Amino acid sequence: MTDVEAWVGTFGGSSRREIQKLVESNQDRIHNIRDIHAKVVISDYSAILGSANLTEKGVTGRREMGVQFEEDDIIEELQDWFLSLWSKSSSIDLDEFEDHIQSLSAMPTTHSGTTSSVTSEAPRVNASFVKQDALSExxxxxxxxxxxxxxxxxxxxxxxxxxxxxxxxxxxxxxxxxxxxxxxxxxxxxxxxxxxxxxxxxxxxxxxxxxxxxxxxxxxxxxxxxxxxxxxxxxxxxxxxxxxxxxxxxxxxxxxxxxxxxxxxxxxxxxxxxxxxxxxxxxxxxxxxxxxxxxxxxxxxxxxxxxxxxxxxxxxxxx
Incomplete structure (x- = not known):
């Protein structure tokens, strides 16, 4: 799951076409969710949460922080989180994706500056930190x-x-x-x-x-x-x-x-x-x-x- 507009916008040149080919060949396995910024890798037995972008430079070229979990209850909670977002989102429309790439500036940027967009069915979420005091009997x-x-x-x-x-x-x-x-x-x-x-x-x-x-x-x-x-x-x-x-x-x-x-x-x-x-x-x-x-x-x-x-x-x- 990724914000596909932010993903393709931060790369330029041939990298964009490589991303496009990756999306086209894995359309059913990639969902577009606007503004998602979580970096999570989940398997049946382990999960990693961290600050690193899941790119070569993000994983091997920068100082980042990550935590690995192997506790069953935490892994299950993260799997439920993933499944909930996945079920509320959808695969990427390839025609929209092509139009969006064509409309981008030639230079990579975190701000697309284009009126073209790629549809995302996922709802926007407003979150806040809540401190919950422990209950007594x-x-x-x-x-x-x-x-x-x-x-x-x-x-x-x-x-x-x-x-x-x-x-x-x-x-x-x-x-x-x-x-x-x-x-x-x-x-x-x-x-x-x-x-x-x-x-x-x-x-x-x-x-x-x-x-x-x-x-x-x-x-x-x-x-x-x-x-x-x-x-x-x-x-x-x-x-x-x-x-x-x-x-x-x-x-x-x-x-x-x-x-x-x-x-x-x-x-x-x-x-x-x-x-x-x-x-x-x-x-x-x-x-x-x-x-x-x-x-x-x-x-x-x-x-x-x-x-x-x-x-x-x-x-x-x-x-």
Missing amino acids: DDVESDDEARETLVDILQMAPSQEWADSFFDLLADVILTWELESDDPRLVTSIAQKDRIAVSINNRYVLGAFPADEPSTGFTIEDSTKNVESLIEEADEYMAFEALSGEDEGRTPHWVEYSAYPKRMMNDSFRRGWMKAISDELERASGSPYQQYHEPLVYRMAVDADYRELILRDAFFGGL
């Missing part, structure tokens, strides 16, 4: 009954890692769509004592079923790549009925998969999942099930310290 909500129910459900899960993985998925939904806990379309529920259910308006979009053979449920768009195979592979399946404004033959699907919650979460699956959520967010403005909304579940997704406290209570008796 006194900071946890006073709703003891809801907390006890949540802990009981989590104790059915095969491991803390399984539960953590589910709440990472819920965080993905909340942060992607910037949903607040009091959003009238969102319901995070523990109304049933053996599952955690997340719905948008009239439909479930995510569910955790930790009892017996633990599984995770998702809604996916009918146009999702290989949707027939995904349905066939599912341990449980349900076809949603058409709601207002929907085509009877193109409704989303509900699929449940056993084992680790994130095991299905490749780029194609996530696109289908997020597209189904997007359609449902736009289809209506409120859920008829708001009375079942449990803020504790929402907080488990967005508050790392709070999640740690509850998971410690569920899996280690609060130790």
